[in-house]
Amino acid sequence: MSSKSEILIVGGGVAGLALATRLGKTLGRHGKARITLIDKSFSHVWKPMLHCFAAGTVQNENDRISFMAQASSHNFEFWPGEVVSIDREKREVVLSPLHASDGSKVLDSRTMTYDAIVLSIGSRANDFGTPGVLENCLFIDNLVEANAFNEKFRMEILKSFADNSELDIAIVGGGATGTQLAAELHKSLEIVDPVSLHAFGKAPPKLSITLLQSGARILPAFPESVSMAAQQELERIGVNVRTSARVAAADPTGFTLKDGTHVPATLRVWAAGVKAPEVTKTYGGLSLSRSGQINVKPNLCSVDDDRIFAMGDCSYIVDDPLPATAQVARQQAHHLAQHLPAWLESGKEVPSCIFHNKGAIVALGNYNGWAALPGGRVMGGGMLHGLSARIGHIMLYRQHQIELFGWIRGLASIFADMVETVIRPSVRLD
Numbered sequence: 001m002s003s004k005s006e007i008l009i010v011g012g013g014v015a016g017l018a019l020a021t022r023l024g025k026t027l028g029r030h031g032k033a034r035i036t037l038i039d040k041s042f043s044h045v046w047k048p049m050l051h052c053f054a055a056g057t058v059q060n061e062n063d064r065i066s067f068m069a070q071a072s073s074h075n076f077e078f079w080p081g082e083v084v085s086i087d088r089e090k091r092e093v094v095l096s097p098l099h100a101s102d103g104s105k106v107l108d109s110r111t112m113t114y115d116a117i118v119l120s121i122g123s124r125a126n127d128f129g130t131p132g133v134l135e136n137c138l139f140i141d142n143l144v145e146a147n148a149f150n151e152k153f154r155m156e157i158l159k160s161f162a163d164n165s166e167l168d169i170a171i172v173g174g175g176a177t178g179t180q181l182a183a184e185l186h187k188s189l190e191i192v193d194p195v196s197l198h199a200f201g202k203a204p205p206k207l208s209i210t211l212l213q214s215g216a217r218i219l220p221a222f223p224e225s226v227s228m229a230a231q232q233e234l235e236r237i238g239v240n241v242r243t244s245a246r247v248a249a250a251d252p253t254g255f256t257l258k259d260g261t262h263v264p265a266t267l268r269v270w271a272a273g274v275k276a277p278e279v280t281k282t283y284g285g286l287s288l289s290r291s292g293q294i295n296v297k298p299n300l301c302s303v304d305d306d307r308i309f310a311m312g313d314c315s316y317i318v319d320d321p322l323p324a325t326a327q328v329a330r331q332q333a334h335h336l337a338q339h340l341p342a343w344l345e346s347g348k349e350v351p352s353c354i355f356h357n358k359g360a361i362v363a364l365g366n367y368n369g370w371a372a373l374p375g376g377r378v379m380g381g382g383m384l385h386g387l388s389a390r391i392g393h394i395m396l397y398r399q400h401q402i403e404l405f406g407w408i409r410g411l412a413s414i415f416a417d418m419v420e421t422v423i424r425p426s427v428r429l430d
């Protein structure tokens with residue numbers, strides 16, 4: 001292969017930005033390959049924090065990483081745009097035209113060539129075709145959606161202040177996203193409570209949160225003991241947890257369950273299921289899983305094309321599927337960062353990516369948290385009030401920051417965040 005191979009990384013999320021940064025340091029810096037990251041947005045956020053942005057308990061100015069800044073300091077290129085199709089014969093990708101927020105066109109549709117592509121375009125919640133969900137529910141799958149939810153949440157709180165009404169929120173999906181969102185929303189209103197007495201002269205309206213889970217228990221990916229403890233914790237703070245509650249339809253007033261019950265909700269959030277973005281269907285006829293993810297071999301290479309790799313949530317290892325988590329996405333990015341250089345330089349096949357399960361962590365606001373460690377051990381909960389598990393959850397993000405920025409800037413960012421918590425209100429109020 002030529003000494004200046006073109007590697008396109010499509011999607012700068014948990015996996016894509018880690019890979020671009022690492023390959024920039026190895027191949028890019030030594031001029032051995034041209035590494036280009038393409039993302040439909042201009043900045044990266046750590047997706048496992050979106051529920052905190054949605055609830056306003058973390059404010060995101062400091063948590064966005066500019067792709068351009070990261071590219072310029074780490075020897076890769078960045079182009080904004082959505083990859084809408086791949087021509088595998090010509091080895092070209094097509095980026096859709098780029099528009100400004102006022103709708104005016106900034107860039108025409110563009111074509112870029114490649115020697116290798118790594119697809120890391122993430123996933124979305126899956127409405128499973130349930131009637132009324134797309135029209136009547138909010139999603140928190142990206143920063144735009146999390147911010148839109150937060151604005152709606154603040155406006156509904158204001159309305160409830162004005163007419164002394166209760167605010168009903170129903171969240172569909174008792175996985176980590178829905179469960180953590182329920183706790184975070186509750187925490188948010190607890191913080192507003194003392195503020196509101198000064199700002200409006202009265203206590204805030206009552207918040208009613210219902211968590212709807214189709215399965216028999218919440219957090220099905222965790223040991224049963226964690227599910228039970230998390231449900232008890234949510235119920236203790238006042239969240240109404242309904243298991244075996246399958247949603248049949250959504251409408252502007254709430255959800256209708258399969259058994260005919262109607263759950264009223266002013267704000268309706270859909271946080272269930274995982275599917276790849278629809279656009280994978282136009283990616284050169286690559287074979288896809290039932291959820292639209294790109295079918296890959298254990299070495300993350302597409303089953304159809306040796307020059308196309310996929311990692312993170314948008315990939316599906318046909319022989320041994322893995323869950324859509326940040327931990328999997330990061331390990332896969334590290335694997336490709338380690339082995340793609342030899343593949344490019346000498347054609348050495350990328351070996352299988354072996355996933356090392358380091359456990360799973362769930363944090364319910366500042367109420368409690370659990371880490372399910374490999375080997376069935378569970379940490380957190382009970383006497384420690386989950387502090388160690390909650391710290392573990394934060395550490396995942398801090399590790400990611402240090403990986404992207406290096407130690408000095410990484411630690412400086414952590415310090416800046418700590419300063420922010422002192423100088424800003426602890427919940428977003430504007």
Ligand SMILES: Cc1cc2nc3c(=O)[nH]c(=O)nc-3n(C[C@H](O)[C@H](O)[C@H](O)COP(=O)(O)OP(=O)(O)OC[C@H]3O[C@@H](n4cnc5c(N)ncnc54)[C@H](O)[C@@H]3O)c2cc1C
Binds near residue numbers: 039050051140141
């Ligand atoms: C609210 C929430 C909480 C979560 N909590 C946890 C947790 O506690 N622990 C955990 O392990 N996991 C958690 N997850 C899951 C975790 O965030 C994902 O598994 C992880 O982000 C997957 O990384 P990724 O790189 O595959 O995709 P992402 O991080 O989603 O990145 C995808 C990127 O691709 C870009 N993109 C999409 N389509 C295109 C296109 N066509 N062209 C160009 N760019 C495109 C997007 O803009 C984005 O930057 C949570 C998810 C959510 C939504």
